[in-house]
Amino acid sequence: MSVYLYDEALVSKFREITGDERIHIVPPDNAIEFLASIDNDKVKYPAVVLSRNSVTLQDYRNQAVSLKGQSAKINDENLVVKAKLIPLRVEWSVDVFTVDRFSCDEIIRELVFYLISYPRLEVKVPYGLDIPQNFDIIVSPEIVDNSDLIEHSNRGVSFRETLTIYTENAHFYSSGRKYPVYTGLDFEIKNNDKGDE
DSSP: OOTHHHHHHHHHHHHHHHOOTTSEEEOHHHHHHHHHHGGGTOSOSSEEEEEEEEEEEOOTTOHIIIIIOEEEEEOTTSEEEEEEEEEEEEEEEEEEEESSHHHHHHHHHHHHHHHHHSOEEEEEETTTTOEEEEEEOEEEEEEEEOOOHHHHHHHOOOEEEEEEEEEEEEEEEEEEEEEEOOOHHHHHHHHHHHHHO
16 A cells, blocks of 8 residues: 555545634645745645655564465455555654744644544555555654744744654555455355265
8 A cells, every 4th residue: 555545544634623624734745835835925824734754664574464465355256355564654744834823833732632632543455455444643742843933024934833743553555365265154065065975
């Protein structure tokens, strides 16, 4: 599974948390464009900008899970589908931009309260697996004030506070081999057939 699905889950959750269409939620795909446009007065405030900082492979040496896979689901053809996975740690920066200190503090407060109270999000794993996967968000303890106060007073540049969040239970997924479902019923039918001969 590609990491962008975790990005999308966070963006969707941020829209739900803020619950206000006037707050512009910027996904990682548009974060650089947003930051580059700040000096041109082309951006909407307030804004919550999500940037992906890093993706780190965790202990991928578990050969049974990463190469052979684990049972994920039974498909329409009554075959067990194996899910191969490699654990990841993904870290994001959440930048809140506003035109006043109060709004910046309030948006950060709402995000932190929600993510600490309800840290579990869900994504649907593609690649023929079509299974849900939960991942937990951990909030780093430091909230950094990145407001440039000199620029603010000279040119009206926004207030900016930055929060770092991460998950340690994301995964790269791939569909593994498929094999028939074994049931005791199949065995009984075969035995009964032989007994009648």
